[in-house]
Amino acid sequence: MDPHQLRTYVTVARLASFSEAARELGYTQSAVSQHIAALEQDLGAPLLTRRPVAPTAAGERLLEHAGPLLLRLDAARADVVRMAAAPQQGLTLATTPTALGAGVLAVLPPAGVILRVLTRAQIPAAVATGAADLGLVDGLAAPSDPLRLPDVAPLTTLGIAEEPVSVLLPAGHPLATRPGLRLDDLADARWLDAPDAALPLDQLRAATGGGAFRPALRYEGTDLRTLTALASAGHGLTLLPRATATAVPGTVAVPLTAPRVVHRTELVHGGSLGGAAAEVVRKVVGRKVVGRV
Structure with a gap:
């Protein structure tokens, strides 16, 4: 063919x-x-x-x-x-909006960086085809378990951060005063379907072995401010990394207590690295940032 x-x-x-x-x-x-x-x-x-x-x-x-x-x-x-090719001095990093708190920003070069916010599905392909030198992907996982990424090409993944997750609710929501929430108790709640900004609903269903998690509104974008504004206005609940969900005006972030899952971030790169990309990977490995966010 x-x-x-x-x-x-x-x-x-x-x-x-x-x-x-x-x-x-x-x-x-x-x-x-x-x-x-x-x-x-x-x-x-x-x-x-x-x-x-x-x-x-x-x-x-x-x-x-x-x-x-x-x-x-x-x-x-x-x-x-x-x-x-000769090693490039610049660096293109593809990331999801919720993966940026994973400690990589501190080790980026001081100049020559292009940051592209993409969907989770686009990042492995961007790295595989050379559109990005490195990628940051994230999602829900059991502690220390790797993410399930699409098999687009031979790629190397490095787990770099894990942190707890929180349910973002409007400040006046009946569950906003709870010290913690279980996903099983929220399966029939109104949810925001925001696969490229929040943690996707299909990952919630997988974490609980099913459950409805019916979307009340679908947001097809990557802007976190828009997502949190929708949650604040009562259009639905959403699940975010703890650091992202904290201190959003008009909302309350309640820790997820069960099941035991974390927000995991992985660094993705191709088989051969040089220049700024190789230096970033070396620094990330040296920091051993998994579990420290």
Whole structure:
């Protein structure tokens, strides 16, 4: 299977247009049509209907494979280029909004740093493809257990911090005076579904072996101030690292007492490091910051 043809197919399927795909890829429309025809001949199955342009059943199945395949190719290219290239003086760090309190900020270079706030799903891919030198990912986990990250490429992960978590409630909420809360008691509460800002609801469900955790409002963003404003206004509860949840105006942060889970942060990098990225990893390892946040 030709990766160029596969990339063309993914682009046509995403844009639902041969002409738009040609413009995005810098090909002629005829070349795009030839790529699709050659791929369909290679696989022995039609992949797209033409009017309208949409994946067939076989095309949908190919799309399930295409993303990981193309990402692996991009990751392999980036890894080889990193090995051959001279070490860069600058550093690009990709992070979630709730991972920044993990002690890495103290060891960043004084200049030449680009900080990108991305979603949890985007960070491993950004590191694998060279869009970021290092990544900070976080989530709920049992103490000392590693996070479950997508298998996008061979990446090295280093656990760098664990801290307790708190439930963020409006100041007038009936549970705001409790000394601690159990997730089982909150499964039927109104929750904010903010997968890229708070700790995701699917991780709450996994921590309790199920539970409804019904979202009252979905927030598709990464800004913590917006998230906490929604919680303060009574639109739903949210779960945050203890340090992040503390001292938010109009809210109360109540510690989560059961199940025994922590907010875990891991540093992610590719196989070969040099320059500023290697120095940051060396300092992080030397600080041994797990459990100290």
